[in-house]
Amino acid sequence: MHEIQALSVQQPHAENMLSKRMSRSVRFIAGRATVPPWVILLLATVTVAANAAVDVTGDYTGTAQGGGSTETLSVAFTQSGTSVTGTMSVSPANCFLSFQFSGTVSGTMLAGSFTDGRSTINISGTVSGNEVKGGYSIPASPCAKGSGSFTLIEIATPTPSETPNPTPTPTPTPGSCVGDCNGDGQVTVNELIQMVNIALGNAAVSTCTAGDANGDGEITVNEIVAGVNNALNGCPT
Numbered sequence: 001m002h003e004i005q006a007l008s009v010q011q012p013h014a015e016n017m018l019s020k021r022m023s024r025s026v027r028f029i030a031g032r033a034t035v036p037p038w039v040i041l042l043l044a045t046v047t048v049a050a051n052a053a054v055d056v057t058g059d060y061t062g063t064a065q066g067g068g069s070t071e072t073l074s075v076a077f078t079q080s081g082t083s084v085t086g087t088m089s090v091s092p093a094n095c096f097l098s099f100q101f102s103g104t105v106s107g108t109m110l111a112g113s114f115t116d117g118r119s120t121i122n123i124s125g126t127v128s129g130n131e132v133k134g135g136y137s138i139p140a141s142p143c144a145k146g147s148g149s150f151t152l153i154e155i156a157t158p159t160p161s162e163t164p165n166p167t168p169t170p171t172p173t174p175g176s177c178v179g180d181c182n183g184d185g186q187v188t189v190n191e192l193i194q195m196v197n198i199a200l201g202n203a204a205v206s207t208c209t210a211g212d213a214n215g216d217g218e219i220t221v222n223e224i225v226a227g228v229n230n231a232l233n234g235c236p237t
Contacts, residue, residue: 054108054127055079058154064090064136066148075152079105088114095143110134119143123150130154177235179227181208187231195219195227 060075077086086101096116103112103123110132114121119141125134130153137147179187181194195211197203198219205212211219211227230236 054105056084056105056110056127056132058130058157060132060152060154062132062150062152064148064150066136067144067146073150073152075101077101082106084110084112125150125152130156176210177230178210178213178223179208179230180210180235183210185235187227187235189231192224192227192231195224199224 056077057079058077060073060077062073062075064071064073072091073088074091075086075088077084082105084101084103084105088099088101090096090099096119099114099116099119099121101112101114103110105127108127109124110127111124112122114123119138121136121138121141123134123136125132132152133150135147135149138145176183177185177187179191179195181191191208191211194203194208198205198208198211199221205217205219208219211223213223213226
C-alpha cells in the first residue's frame with residue numbers, strides 16, 4: 001500500500017509532474033505532485049544511454065591536408081565497446097602501405113594510431129553525426145613527417161525498401177479497468193510501471209492494452225493518472 005500511495009497524483013496537478021509524451025520520451029516538471037523514485041531511476045537510465053559513447057563502425061571516405069598536399073583516404077572502422085580497430089588506404093599511396101588502426105572512443109572523441117609497419121599516424125578527432133574531423137601527426141616515417149587535419153564522412157549504406165504491414169490499433173474492452181494489464185480486476189505497481197515504460201517508448205502498447213483507454217495506440221499522462229486512481233480506489237464495477 002505504501003508503494004501505491006507514493007504514486008498518488010490528482011488530476012489538476014498531473015501536468016505539473018509529467019508533460020505530454022514527446023519524441024517518445026517523458027519530461028518531468030517540478031510541482032506539488034510526488035515523483036516516485038522508480039520513475040527517477042528509469043529516467044536516469046534513459047539519460048545514461050543517451051550520453052553513451054558514439055559508435056563509429058562503418059566505411060568512410062575523406063581527405064587529409066598538411067604540408068601543402070592533399071591525400072584521399074578510405075577508412076573502415078569497427079567498434080566494440082569503446083575500443084576501435086580498422087584499416088586505411090591512402091591515395092596517392094606514395095610509399096605508404098595499407099594501414100591498421102587501433103584506438104578508443106570516449107564520448108564523441110576518437111583517438112588512436114594508424115600504422116603500416118613503417119609509418120605511424122596519430123589522430124584525434126570529434127565525431128558528429130556521420131563525420132569525423134580532427135588533426136593528425138606523423139612522428140616518424142620514411143615517407144613523410146609533420147601534421148595536418150583530416151575529415152572523414154561515412155558512406156551511407158542503402159537500405160532495402162520494405163512495404164510495412166499495417167498494425168491494427170488495439171481496441172480496449174468497454175468498461176475495462178484502465179491499467180489492469182493482466183485483467184485480474186486490480187491495478188498493481190508493476191502494471192503502472194509497465195504503463196510508464198510504454199509512454200517512454202520502451203515497451204509496446206500491446207503489452208498493456210488496458211492502459212490505452214482511448215485506443216489511440218499510445219499511453220498518455222491522463223491514462224497513467226487513471227491507472228493510479230484505479231490502483232488506489234479499486235477498479236470500477
